[in-house]
Amino acid sequence: MESWYSDSVKALENSPKSFGVMVDLHNLQTPLPIDSQSKLEEGQKYYKRRGMKRSVVILKNEITKIQYKRIAMNTGIRKNERYIDASMSDDWKTIGLKWLTD
Secondary structure (H helix, E strand, O other): OHHHHHHHHHHHHHOOOOEEEEEEOOOOOOOOOHHHHHHHHHHHHHHHHHOEEEEEEEEOOHHHHHHHHHHHHHHOOHHHEEEEEOOOOOOHHHHHHHHHHO
16 A cells, blocks of 8 residues: 555656546455555545545445445545446446546
8 A cells, every 4th residue: 555655646746637536446355454544545635635536446345345435535535436346337447437537
């Protein structure tokens, strides 16, 4: 998670004023450890400050989905974040892109 955060800071240096993010976690099978959750919270706040307007998270693990929803509530991005269960649709990428662009 530390590496993700560092990479994100670098990637967002020249980010547009407004952008959306798709987070593909459909292969993640285990819940996030506590220390990873706090770093994710910090990262979500950073993304929001840098201009993230919408995000979509692709998941298959219900516990991870609950974790992401709770963290999104804490960081103030929940109303603009959607969750797609990849086990319910083979077309999750198209659905996610539609949320980000429409």
